[in-house]
Amino acid sequence: MTGLILHEYPASGNCYKIRLVAAHLGLPLERTSYDIMKGETRTAEFLRDVNPNGRIPVLQDGARLLAESNAACFYLADGSELVPDDRFERADMLHWMFWEQYNHEPNIATLRLWMRFVGLDALSEAQRMQIKNKREAGLAALGLMDDHLEKHRFLAAGRFTVADICLFAYTHLADEADFDLEAYPAIVAWMERIMTLPRHVGLAD
Amino acid sequence: MTGLILHEYPASGNCYKIRLVAAHLGLPLERTSYDIMKGETRTAEFLRDVNPNGRIPVLQDGARLLAESNAACFYLADGSELVPDDRFERADMLHWMFWEQYNHEPNIATLRLWMRFVGLDALSEAQRMQIKNKREAGLAALGLMDDHLEKHRFLAAGRFTVADICLFAYTHLADEADFDLEAYPAIVAWMERIMTLPRHVGLAD
Incomplete structure (x- = not known):
């Protein structure tokens, strides 16, 4: 791997995952920003040259492009x-x-995006109708993680893996979508274990 | 791997993916059925013994359980x-x-599930409000695949991989959600390539 470039929106948890993996591995990443709020990932140029799916992150390695945060x-x-x-x-x-x-x-x-970036007033009626289900499904997801982390220090294989990084990204931002993480003590302890790892970096680092 | 058991709902495309991978590899799979329409994956017993997420498929290898179709x-x-x-x-x-x-x-x-299994009349108002967006997003997904398959015989690596199996499952069922696959000639040709592979099996096989 040479000349790694991350095409990203810096506040995106999906983009942060890739930066956090790179930090743990000591891999340098060049960063190129797009403002998703201004539609910069939906331009004809972006769709042609970076990702036909119109989304960030995209990881570039030389001339090759890789979309989907968890694949990257x-x-x-x-x-x-x-x-x-x-x-x-x-x-x-x-x-x-x-x-x-x-x-x-x-x-x-998605609730974080709607509440903190798009704004609830700017949502469509169809989006507003989904808030209740997304809230319930988000609570269920946190509950499932908390139950698992009560019995396991990390999500898989008994040790810190890419899965912990991929789940940490939006879990540690869940308060921005008004989820109360204090209700999930095993998650809080797991996040603390991750944040004190030697090579950890924050979203804004 | 010994004693592989697939916990499944036979009409589910996600379960079919795993059977299709197993067929290509010549791996025997024992099958255990649950009727998702009767809530058989949400019972206390299923949540405790098979999958706390209340979903099929789950692949069992000996005493170990693996949820998420694409991971399996x-x-x-x-x-x-x-x-x-x-x-x-x-x-x-x-x-x-x-x-x-x-x-x-x-x-x-999800549109196939709602239209062919749940029934549109049985949907909640919040679900009905999502149909238009899901229709548009489904069309966009098929369009993106068709564009890619115009230039590539298979999705990744220039040859038949697990990605083709995972995408074939619900793409070949898209007509059951009233998507017109004839509008996507590169997808039709790709499906034909997959269905004529020597070890291919159908959903109902």
Whole structure:
């Protein structure tokens, strides 16, 4: 890997995941910003040259482009101590990363986006109608994590892996979507374990 | 891997993915059915013994349980010819699998579930309000796949991988959600390539 460039929106938790993986591995990342609030990832140029799906993050390695935050995290960490060697444990790590994109991110990250960036007044009626379900699904996701982390120090393989990074990103921002993390003591303890790791960096670092 | 059991709902595309990977690899799978329409994956027993997330599929290998369809597919195929050896190509395969769970399944599979299994009359008002957005997002997902498959025989790595299986599952069922696949000739040709592979099996096989 040479000349890694992260195409990103700096406040995005999905982009932060990739920076956090890179920090743990000591990999330098060049960063290129797009303002998603101004539609900069939906321009004809972005769709043609960066991601036809119109989303950040995209990780660029030389001339090759990789979309989807969790795939980019896996790419950087593949073969490192952040990915388990054991076949079942590696799949279990991926299970948490797929679960994050289906059960956690669309609820907690989307509510954060709507409440803190878009603004509730600017939502469509169809979006407003989803808030209650997203709130309930977000609470369920946090509850499931908390139950698991009561019995396990990290999500998969008994140690810190890419899955912890992918779930940490939006979990530690859940208060910005008015989720009360104090109700989840095992999550709070797990976040503390992550934030005190030697190479940890914050969203704004 | 010994004594593989698939906990499933047979009509689910997510469960079919795992059966299709197993068929290509010649792995025997025992199958245990749950009727999601009767809430059989939300019982206290299922939540305790199979999946605290209340969903199928779950792949069982001996005493170990693995939820999330795409993680289970990766587990079965890890180290086989269905997963690229090249690090970037492996991550690019995962990129399509994450994209499927975020951009394709919640739109195309959910509309199929609502239209063919739940019934539009039984939807909540909040669900009904989402139909238009899910329709548009489903069309966008199919358009993106079609554009990509115009230039590539398979989704990643220039050959048949787990990503093709994970995307085939609900794409080939999209007509059950009233998507007109004839509008996507590159998708139709790709599905034909997949369905004529020697070890292919159908959803009902």
